Amino acid sequence: MNPDNTTAQGTPAEGELPASATRNACKLCSPLGAAMVFKGVRSCLPFLHGSQGCATYIRRYMISHFREPVDIASSSFSEEDAIFGGARNFEQGVENVISQYQPELIGVATTCLSETIGDNMLGMIKSYQDKHNSSGPPLVHVSTPAYTGTHSDGYYGAIDQLVRTFAKPMTAKIAGHVNILPAMMSCADLRHLRELCELYQLSPTILPDYSATLEGSSWGEYHRISPGGTSLEEIEEMGSATATIEIGHTRAYLKNTPADYLEKTSSVKRHALGWPLGIRHTDQFVTSLSQISGNRLPESLKDERGRLVDAYADAHKYVSGKTAAIFGEPDLVIAQAAFLSEIGIRPIICATGAKVKKWKQLLSSEIEGGVADVEALSGTDHAKISARIRELKPDLILGSSKGYPIARELSIPLLRIGFPIHDRFGGQRILQVGYRGTLAAFDRVVNALLENKQDTSETGYSYL
Numbered sequence: 001m002n003p004d005n006t007t008a009q010g011t012p013a014e015g016e017l018p019a020s021a022t023r024n025a026c027k028l029c030s031p032l033g034a035a036m037v038f039k040g041v042r043s044c045l046p047f048l049h050g051s052q053g054c055a056t057y058i059r060r061y062m063i064s065h066f067r068e069p070v071d072i073a074s075s076s077f078s079e080e081d082a083i084f085g086g087a088r089n090f091e092q093g094v095e096n097v098i099s100q101y102q103p104e105l106i107g108v109a110t111t112c113l114s115e116t117i118g119d120n121m122l123g124m125i126k127s128y129q130d131k132h133n134s135s136g137p138p139l140v141h142v143s144t145p146a147y148t149g150t151h152s153d154g155y156y157g158a159i160d161q162l163v164r165t166f167a168k169p170m171t172a173k174i175a176g177h178v179n180i181l182p183a184m185m186s187c188a189d190l191r192h193l194r195e196l197c198e199l200y201q202l203s204p205t206i207l208p209d210y211s212a213t214l215e216g217s218s219w220g221e222y223h224r225i226s227p228g229g230t231s232l233e234e235i236e237e238m239g240s241a242t243a244t245i246e247i248g249h250t251r252a253y254l255k256n257t258p259a260d261y262l263e264k265t266s267s268v269k270r271h272a273l274g275w276p277l278g279i280r281h282t283d284q285f286v287t288s289l290s291q292i293s294g295n296r297l298p299e300s301l302k303d304e305r306g307r308l309v310d311a312y313a314d315a316h317k318y319v320s321g322k323t324a325a326i327f328g329e330p331d332l333v334i335a336q337a338a339f340l341s342e343i344g345i346r347p348i349i350c351a352t353g354a355k356v357k358k359w360k361q362l363l364s365s366e367i368e369g370g371v372a373d374v375e376a377l378s379g380t381d382h383a384k385i386s387a388r389i390r391e392l393k394p395d396l397i398l399g400s401s402k403g404y405p406i407a408r409e410l411s412i413p414l415l416r417i418g419f420p421i422h423d424r425f426g427g428q429r430i431l432q433v434g435y436r437g438t439l440a441a442f443d444r445v446v447n448a449l450l451e452n453k454q455d456t457s458e459t460g461y462s463y464l
């Protein structure tokens with residue numbers, strides 16, 4: 001089953017959903033999020049325990065977005081394995097992966113099928129390791145039943161498992177060492193987070209870091225596993241950092257997150273922050289960097305901030321009073337809502353396919369002027385989102401390529417953000433963090449509105 005292509009039974013009225021059905025889900029499959037994290041660990045091969053089609057679907061999505069080779073192994077269930085369990089396939093699959101890829105780590109995620117039949121993954125991994133005297137690469141497992149979660153859950157779940165499995169409890173601290181646990185961001189975002197840390201003379205361990213594995217340079221020779229990523233040694237030593245910055249608005253309210261675990265086991269101070277998009281959230285991010293490093297805001301960032309403030313002032317007349325619909329991963333949607341609200345655009349539809357507790361409450365702390373007029377849709381699908389867009393007719397839509405049909409139908413500009421972007425080039429390079437990323441995002445928003453105004457003008461003009 002491809003979760004973004006499910007079909008409702010019957011013929012409900014336009015925009016109305018039968019309680020039990022989803023039409024064109026606004027989410028992707030959980031193992032996809034886990035695979036993305038595993039791609040951000042050095043010499044790690046993602047391995048899906050289940051059917052081959054799941055790995056193929058995930059590979060296709062990742063390749064079309066990142067435009068890079070993405071190898072994902074599978075235990076390739078047959079009908080027999082679906083009945084009697086996939087232990088035999090798992091063992092054979094792991095042996096094949098080791099002989100063909102020589103990985104330093106194998107990241108195992110479960111598919112709907114293996115979760116449904118209840119395969120005991122931890123038991124299988126232990127029995128494989130006992131049989132081979134733990135001689136091969138380590139295996140880490142994350143449970144990813146896609147029928148109860150989304151790609152965001154798989155993403156955060158894989159980070160959690162990596163930290164809990166490998167980070168050693170440590171008391172000694174290394175000055176200047178900081179951990180960054182990012183939300184599901186672009187390769188350009190991850191690179192800029194590192195750059196920001198380095199401006200404060202901090203040395204970051206970013207988990208995951210797929211900025212090179214999923215957007216590398218051209219190779220002189222073929223690599224079976226793309227170079228780059230966070231090394232296992234770096235994960236083991238996350239306890240030696242002085243602080244962990246955990247990014248994601250929805251994470252900030254949770255206990256028992258990986259940053260919380262590091263704080264409990266190694267006294268690494270947790271800084272739970274929203275996505276550093278917009279002036280307010282970037283200010284909070286650089287304030288944390290300043291507190292951790294003891295260094296003041298570097299001049300170059302002061303200049304970037306100044307240029308951003310100037311741009312807000314210059315273009316306020318183009319954005320003020322406009323409305324937008326946003327859909328995608330929960331943390332991305334909240335980050336965009338906060339940003340749009342900051343620049344004077346009203347985010348009247350904020351939708352996610354994930355079922356997020358207190359979704360409206362989370363949004364209300366980020367949107368100025370309350371959320372009484374905001375459609376806060378959680379656990380929703382594209383049929384419902386499109387119906388609300390048809391009714392409310394926002395000036396702008398922000399989301400993945402999945403928003404194209406409704407944007408085209410209503411001639412509303414679609415600003416492509418998040419994942420997947422497979423009808424445009426460069427989705428992996430969209431920068432949306434820091435003052436620089438905010439300025440780039442601001443330019444995109446302003447220009448999309450100007451372009452639409454120009455395109456739909458009856459008279460036509462070239463000076464705005």
Ligand code: SF4
Binds near residue numbers: 110112
């Ligand atoms: S894991 Fe589940 S949702 Fe994902 S592709 Fe496989 S069957 Fe579909």
